Amino acid sequence: MxxxxxxxxxxxxxxxxxxxxxxxxxxxxxxxxxxxxxxxxxxxxxxxxxxxxxxxxxxxxxxxxxxxxxxxxxxxxxPGTAGHVAGVSFGVLTTCVLVTDLRGREVHHVVVPTANHDDAGDAAEWLAGLIEETAGAGRGPLRQIVVAVPGRVRDGTEIFSPARSMKIFTGSGLHRAVADLVDAPVLLDSDANASLLAILAEDTSIGNAALFNLSSVLNFAGCTGHELARGRTPAFGGIGVLCAGAGQETLDDLMSTRGLLKFARGRGLGLKRVEDLWRGRRDDEAHAEVVAAFTTAIVTATSAVAVTLDPETVYFAGRLCPLVEEVLPEVRSRLGRILPAAPEVKVVTQVVGLSTARGAVFACLALTQERLRDAALGARGRRTEQSTPAF
Known part of the structure; x- marks a missing residue:
């Protein structure tokens, strides 16, 4: 306590x-x-x-x-009895729960297919059960839970513009339901913020940076002075609504798995999965048109954040990263011609689910450390030996 x-x-x-x-x-x-x-x-x-x-x-x-x-x-x-935290990546296809001690050392993790649910209450029960099962390997109190979701999040509770298959989680219902079921503070955050936070935790020299998460939805995160940037309104981070510079398509139309697959099928490519874009045949005009539009969208998105946020580095993460890797030489060449000083562009190597959950853990640890430090300032007078922390 x-x-x-x-x-x-x-x-x-x-x-x-x-x-x-x-x-x-x-x-x-x-x-x-x-x-x-x-x-x-x-x-x-x-x-x-x-x-x-x-x-x-x-x-x-x-x-x-x-x-x-x-x-x-x-x-x-x-000691392990000081407690533990749980970082969660709650994705469209995969959910990962990572539990660590208060030093960030892994206690246990699970990666499972995300179950389909018709309402936020059922999903919260499933998620809370998964957290409880995974955290059972930890000792001491569960100090904090952070759940990263594919959507924008305000005030750690309210979800905006999630992936289409997760529309039922729009609003604060999921947060309320999970918080009612677990015995620890709960916060929500975007998967992009969690991904960028993992990068910041590994490299303390990063000052200003931006990250695009290209998965079920296009999600964006940025940092200034090594601190995550959080907007005043839900519009912050909604970069997917901007024109991609390729026809009438938006950035979300070309930089999300759902949107890019729909665009490719509209150009006559009979793709079953978006991965077929970089694993299948590449010798037809339709494929070249899709890849060219995707390249233009990447250049447009990077240019937009370069001239507004002035990041040193722009990172790309998520399911579409193999295609980003393929077009990266052309992207860098075009940025060099457009911008007087182009940021460095990098693709993030990630383990599905686990990397985002690790970023959520870093958010947990920062919150827990701040809370415990505040508690230490008022925890005088308790000097007896005990097996569990006094606060």
Missing amino acids: VHEVTSNPTPRDHNKASVLEVVLSRAPLTRNEVIELTGLSKATVSRAVEELRADGFVADGGVDAATGRGRRSTYLDV
Whole structure:
């Protein structure tokens, strides 16, 4: 249970919170490393570590190899009893639940076909059951759940413009239903935000970037100063409504699996699946026309974000990435002719479901760390040893 701050935090509280933040983000690490990272004195760190040990957030995690004279250092780690989080990728075809400890180390994950449901309540029961089953391998409390969906999300609760087969989830019904069924805070986010968050977590040098997720629907995410950009209204991220620059088609018509498959069939290609565009025959005019329109859409979308958001890198993720890879040389060539300074364009290598769920986990960890840090600022007076965290 997280306790609210009930009085003005003291310098000692802030020191403890700083040590907790470092341990949650960097463990296993030695006390000397904590001292270096926080800038606190040895005595201050030792006192904070012992308090955090009593709270259940620090445990000994092995011994550092001796590098010279003196005593070897004991590694500090976050025990499994401190809790765990669950990141979920709730896709049209595949659902993945990834459970990690509070250091982001995997406890368990499952990837299953997404079940078909006629209403949000039934879907929520199925999703909550999957989360509960997967989280059963974790120890301590379940601290946070983030569910990434193929659509735009506002305020972590309300879904806008989801994939056609998931229209029943438009609104906040899914969030309410899941939150009622699980014993942890729940937030929703877009699959594009989760994908970009996974990239940001792996590369802290990224400042401004954009990501297009090309799957059941076209979804967009951006970041400024290494922070995800979140719009003021549901219109933010709805880039799919823009003209693609190829006939009367929109970007969503050419950069989503449903839209591109429909466009290809309209040009006479008898495709059963969109993957046939890059796996089948490629020697006819209709195929060339479809690929050319797709290339133009990629150039248009990249140009639009380049001149408005000025990203250093534009990433492409999702099911259509093999086709993006195929047209990437032409895309880069055309961007170089159009833009005075074209961003770097990259295709993201992903594991279906799991990569997006990992991004959702990073969102969980950030939320949990912030909540626990706030709790540490008001958690004085609890100094007895215990097997579970005090907050």
